[in-house]
Amino acid sequence: MTATQGTTNTPRPEGLRVPPLLLKTLVTVVVSIIAYVLTNALNQKQDEVWKLTISIVIGGSALIIQYMVDFERRLEAMENGQRTRIREMKDSLSEHHREVHGHLSDHRREMTDLVDDRFARISEATELFSQVDRSVLRSDGVTKLARSATKAGLLNNELVKTFASEEIDRLAQLLENLSNNIADCLGENQDWLIDLTRCIKNTLDATSTSVDRDFWNSEPASRYLEAQSDAILRGVKIRRLFIVDTEQEIDAKLTELCESQRSLGIDARVVALSQLPHRVQLGTHSDFIIFDNELTYEIDQDTKKVNAKTTLNARAALVEHRMKRFNRLWEATQDLSA
Template structure:
């Protein structure tokens, strides 16, 4: 076999089912046309017609039969193509309607955001979606799982804020720092040894921790924005007012223009120190409250077990009244 013939055979395209089906249909048409011509020739011979007329009539009928078959096949093909095109247009129409519905939903949501308290953050949602699209496309990637978890947390935060109460197990440093960063008029807070202290008093407690240092830095910046900051230290032992660590903490905050006062058990309204909550009021619009668990051992400090954000006006009014009562009873710190 020559090289040219081998190359020709190697480059032949493999047959497809559709191509084989067309070949079978073509063969069947030719056979039917041939049978029609042969039958017409036989009939004309039986009637003693001239051979030329018999051949002419046979060829004519065979040709007509072949043409009719081709016309019928073309009609079937057109009908099949029409049905396919109709199905395709129906699918495209459904996809278009779905796209329009999604676009309308997205537009409605975006407009609702613009009319809400988040209107200034509306462009951030577009940035959020853009950044999400840049993540690894694998749904099982750790980055994707982390992003989905954080989005779930964000969704929970927004939903619960709309319901005026958000709860978190443990202490959320991000909330504390973000609220301080965004305060515009006032920050009024209580500080209890159970939440902010160490094993004894305030020694090695919150104010000496990484979060405490960051929090004080944000408070200093808030004061530079002319935010009024007041803090009441709640002492569960009158002897703590002479403690050097307590004086160091108070002086540090007082030097930053934080208005500092303290309460000892004898001056606490009602006389029950344990009833005083550890909370912060931001702009009289939102409260940050923490709950403290019991010590498991005497050589371990208490831990914050729950953090709650509140935006309900009635509850905020109660906290405002409680803070002002404590403030009036507290002693101003003096170095």
């Protein structure tokens, strides 16, 4: 049993293999010989040339058939190999897809979230600028602000970027407060005063107490009066009431100040509260200015009579109250000499 198994499993030595071409030749020769023998046996009357021709034809046919069979076998083997490789490639791709599917899913999810976030921001910005276009605000100014803020954020200067950020926050807070019809700041904001004067179209009614008497000799006062002169040229009517407590306070400087403003086209008057009936007196010494009967600019003083806070108020009830107070004071001065 052992010997038999050894004989069966022992591969044929490589040196005993017959080359395919030699094998085909031997088969062809054998077939030709057999054909010659058969032809000679079946028909001995034929001459030798005919017998040889028949043998060669049959042998050649056998050779061609061998090559055709071999070609078909190789073609089939090649097709099977191609199908095997395609199947292996598909299996490999499927396995690779399964392996990376989890990673791709996470990556796709991250990309989707990122794209959704970017589109949400774009949508928010588009909606914001659409609202600006629908409002009376200058959309070009808002666009310029956004573009300038972006440029400032790209500067290689931390101090400038920090300062720009603070200014943007301050402006944003101011606009938010104005959207609620009230805004304020510490101290006296003369820039608000001048900018509002440049914006008005109809009227400016103002009181001026002794607290701001020194203001009229300052540089901001010159710009304020210049803005008022420009407003008067636009057809704006300006009234200013200089208020003191007693007639003794109406000195030459105050009278001269009043006259200088009249020369600019401002309807200016000086009045002492002691001259007026108690019912029309100011009540407080806080200055206020009414712009276009829509917004008031008020300065509050502290206990030392120093300007402590400036407030802009566009609430209709307060604006109407200030208008009535100013008109009562103004009408009470009609019969008084300035």
